[in-house]
Amino acid sequence: MSSPESPRTRAPNMRDVARLAGVSYQTVSRVINNSDALRPETRDRVVAAMEQLHYRPNRAARALKTSRSRTIGVLASIRATYGPALTIQAIEAAAVKEGFYVNTAHVAETDEQSIVSAVDWLTDQDIEGLVIIAPQQRVFDTLARIDQLPPMVTLRSGLDGDPHALWVDQAAGARAATGHLADLGHQYIRHLAGPRDWIEADARMQGYLLELSDRDLPTLPPIQGDWTAEFGYWAGRQLMMGNDATAFFCSNDEMALGVLHAAHSLHLRVPQDISVVGFDDIPAAQHFWPPLTTVRLDFAELGRRCVQMLLYGRDDTTVDVEPRLIARDSSGPAHSAR
Template identity: 40%
Template sequence: MADVARVAGVSGQTVSRVANDRDNVDPETRARVLSAMRSLGYRPNSAARALRSGRFRSIGVILFSLSSYGNSRTLDAIASTAAAAGYSLTLIPVETASQQDVAGAFDRLGEHAVDGVIILIERHRLGEADIALPTGLPVVVVDSSASHPYPVVDTDQAQGARIAVEHLLELGHETVWHVSGPQDSFAAERRRRAWEDVLRERGLRIPDVAVGDWTPRSGYRIGRALARDPEVTGVFVANDQMALGVIRALHEAGRRIPEEVSVVGFDDMPESADFWPALTTVRQHFDLVGERSLQALVAEIEGDEARPRLLVPTELVVRDSTGTAPRGASRSGV
């Protein structure tokens, strides 16, 4: 810093102000100091600044699965928003959402000196009483049923499921079958409950739910059973990948889409528009979920009052996989 001050012709205090991005330096002086820094190869010592300020400008992310479409999109948005806000990320993947794995992830983040943590684990177990998260560190939970006193950012799962089911009913389908995600998934439970609620409110028959595991293979297995039932005319599938498997099974069974069976997915993956036929689906805004979770965490770090829960709305994207119920289907309850 003394060398920079000498080259720029300023005091060491002025160099410190510029290095810490303070606004009480006039533009001409700032430019001169920055030029001297570049010419001398000077970079501020972030560790030293952290010791003085108590801030590391670093955020930890505990992630259950990087392979899932939603998690990867959300993480991408968190990273972009963090970079724009001047924060770096430390990513800690965990095998399960058990107490041992989550506690171990927090211990590892402690070694990396982070200012706060975003938890991206979409599992019921995180919300159970035996999952104790460390106190004294700002935390935001993404897409979780956590009962802890932390801000939660989530897609409005129930609203998304409702608009999917209502779309099929408005097309004249007597009822709607549902292919659910796994039972330990909070998002799957919210979508399943909303599906049931809509049918119950309209006094319609509630078919048995079929449980998949988010993969096209499980959708195909369930789809083969649905294809054998002539009463099945409308299907709401809890994600687009399982919907792909359902559509394949219907094709193989000779059930025409949407003339005989309409299918709605959930996510709006980029590939959904290229399904055969193009998939009607519920669009999740993973970019907004990631952006707002990072913003909520930064607000906590800076001492601002945080909202306890923030839901990001979904929207229905109507394509070719849904159509009017086949002739003879009842319109009761619509």
């Protein structure tokens, strides 16, 4: 789906009508769908607001003969990296199996106006539920200030106990990666972290730091990256030339690929001289040279559980998607300090 229109040029939508009429957007939807479960004065107030705003129902008007749109909205404030892209695909597949369609709004900016406009656009499609895939805390802060949101599920890397959140323990995956390297005898482990404002990146960095602390290992400052192999290559070269680490834990597989390239360019052997661990287990990871040790998150299962939780509520199967370490040839026993 295309991104929502600019708030400066967009036509009025159901949320605008709801605000003017002093009702919920669900009530506006019921008026559009000719529901009988409305007081005449409420219907008249909504119709008057529609006329005042010159509101013309679009997609919702095609649902006049049913009280349900059978549509789920996805708000994504994230570029099409492997994990989020696969999760959205899985949401779409799981929704189809349940007889639902999916409308997705991608937002390039995460300022409040852009997020509110995206939510307006989705609710104007008469969605019955909303899935939020966003790495930045400011997106959730904005959502908390929006009234009358539809039923919602958020993909979170923290805030265990949030009734709307499908919680993913990213920190546990990072601890597994760091612990794996420590178990191999590595004492000096570098971490290439993701961008500073990403919730997942912060959770993985915190897991790395906690594991080092619990094992009384030296703490080397994490390096903030941008998820790209290019960054992994240049940061890896600089750090390897400093000879201050025997292992690297990277916050995603793309940066780990760059670190592998950096090691080869400096004629260092992996894993004999340098061990490398990634995160995500992208399909190509097993074909890196050497094949990459990484942490696997079942993104397809995340998407399926999002739909199940949205439609049927929370149960024991909708929480705690656990990451799993996949050991391959890029990690090995530590050699003596360089």
